[in-house]
Amino acid sequence: MRNKWPLLIASLMGAFLPLASRAQTSSSQPADLSGTWELDGKRGGIGQSVSIADPGGKLRGKEPDIPYQPWSLAKTMSEKPPTGPDNQFDSTTDPWINYCEPPGLIRIYMEPARTKFVQTPDAVYMLHEVMQTFRVVRLNSKHPDDPDPTWWGDSIGWYENGNTLVIDTIGTNDKTWLDQLGHPHTDKLHLTERYKRVNATTLELDATIDDPGAYTKPFNTHRNFTISSVPFMANPWVCSVRENLSFYNNLYKPAEAAPDKAAPAKK
Amino acid sequence: MRKSFLFVAIFLFFAAVHQPAEAQTAPSSQKIADLSGNWLAGPAVQSISLADPAGKMRGKEPDIPYQPWSLQKTLSEYPATGPDARYELTTDPWINYCEPPTLWRAYIQPARTIFVQTPDAVYILHELMQAFRVVRLNSSHPKDPDPTWWGDSIGWYENGDTLVVDSIGFNDKTWLDQLGHPHTEQLHYIERYKRVDAATMELEVVVDDPGAYTKPFTTRRTFKQATTPFMQDPWVCSVRENDEHKRTFATPPASTPAGK
Secondary structure: OOOOHHHHHHHHHHHHHHHHHOOOOHHHOOOOOOOEEEEOOOOOOOOOOOOOOOOOOOOOOOOOOOOEOHHHHHHHHHOOOOOOOOOOHHHOOOHHHHHOOOOOOOHHHOOOOOEEEEEOOOEEEEEEOEOOEEEEEEEOOOOOOOOOOEOOOEEEEEEEOOOEEEEEEEOEOOOOOOOOOOOOOOOOOEEEEEEEEEEOOEEEEEEEEEOOOOEOOOEEEEEEEEEOOOOOOOOOEOOOHHHHHHHHHHHOOOOOOOHHHHOOOOO | OHHHHHHHHHHHHHHHHOOOOOOOOOOHHHOOOOOOOOEEEEOOOOOOOOOOOOOOOOOOOOOOOEOHHHHHHHHHOOOOOOOOOOHHHOOOHHHHHOOOOOHHHHHOOOOEEEEEEOOOEEEEEEOEOOEEEEEEEOOOOOOOOOOEOOOEEEEEEEOOOEEEEEEEOEOOOOOOOOOOOOOOOOOEEEEEEEEEEOOEEEEEEEEEOOOOEOOOEEEEEEEEEOOOOOOOOOEOOOHHHHHHHHHHOOOOOOOOOOOO
16 A cells, blocks of 8 residues: 555544544543442441441540530530430431431431432432432532522532542531431531442441531541342432321330331331 | 645544543434423412413312312312412421422422433422432333332333433332322323423323222323522421421411522
8 A cells, every 4th residue: 555644544434433422521521420339237337426436436525536615515416316326216306207307418328228329421410319319519610609508518529540439518507417326517518528449349428517507527438338138219218207206106115116117107 | 635634644643533521422312302490380279280280270170080089188288378278287298398399390380400410310300398319221120119298210212302211119109299199009190391492392291090090090290491590499497497387477478488
């Protein structure tokens, strides 16, 4: 062949075509968060508390890693949790049990229920079996200047390292608990979540709770997830105050009950 | 000429094997309807009845084929809104217990809905209750599904412009609309969401519940693209806030949102 240039050009064009169809840079390559995720029973399980030092809630009010302000300590200790070592289900002050108010950020991951991430180019939709509710994480976006406080706040996100979704949330109201124990937060909460796909069956959440209205400094919490063998939404959790009351009247057992058996009615 | 042919052949070869991963390969009979957008149903209604959307003829609607018990049940309810509203005495399980306003009722309030379409499922996301439904594609119902609030939904596409959603497996605890029309666990609920044009979607529903009605009946709803961004104004229920609402208002206007 005398003229090799057409063949060379054709080969180079073929090789570069796939790169042209993927315009994202490596710093924004989407992480693959597909799958049905549940709390990993072999690595911490459900837990009761945002405290990494005291996940079971035995040191409520004395956790070395919760930087309480005086009022947030008093508020925590004034609550009557529905589950955990200090549980008082029959007289709980839990707004989820009593009023079907949402369990809210972080606390959504303290039940034996599953979560799914539906990823699109513009947003990630986090679907939770708990409350059969969802969060919207806008990608390529920013927070409004002065968001109205809502139960789940305003969430924006981006990808890091090809394996992590970072979610930045502000604009929450102050009505939810951070966990089963009643740790409060204010509408100054700034929550940063990092969901890292470690391998095919493992997802890890590292979150930073930065709430200068309730805590003297930011602190971290952590959740471990694994792929569930139960299909997503085979067992949805829909709240009913009427059924929560019935659950208490008919089925409540004292403190020996496992925490997940004392959860609100699901169907 | 032979070299030119070789050039084109090589180019076409690489173009073919490097198609974008998201290319859709559904057969033409299952061409996917585009339900993208931020949908708001209108105009305001109270009832599932097409003949009486405002609810002025509760119990006497010519298109609701009541059984005697379902008529009695309907008239025994105190709606929270509409012509027969008694908010402070309402028997509405949504207001009183934050039980979900499902299916038709999800489209009665001025709240928005989006459809997130994937190859295996369509996720219907409602601002109302910040709740979602899963519509499994390429699937079938379980033989004997446990009754749930939102039922078990499977779906398929028709004519390239319609998503059909077929749902069974409901409990009997929700109202079909604001007026208290009941249903039973025998409900078989069929929805057809048709994309009419860029700004319009129409929903046609067949309510087939031999436990509550003497025959299936049909209703319809029209959606337009909303100008308010999705989830800018979420509706989250709180019994505490609903109770406060009852103390504040005797009988609020028909369109008062509950539990926002």
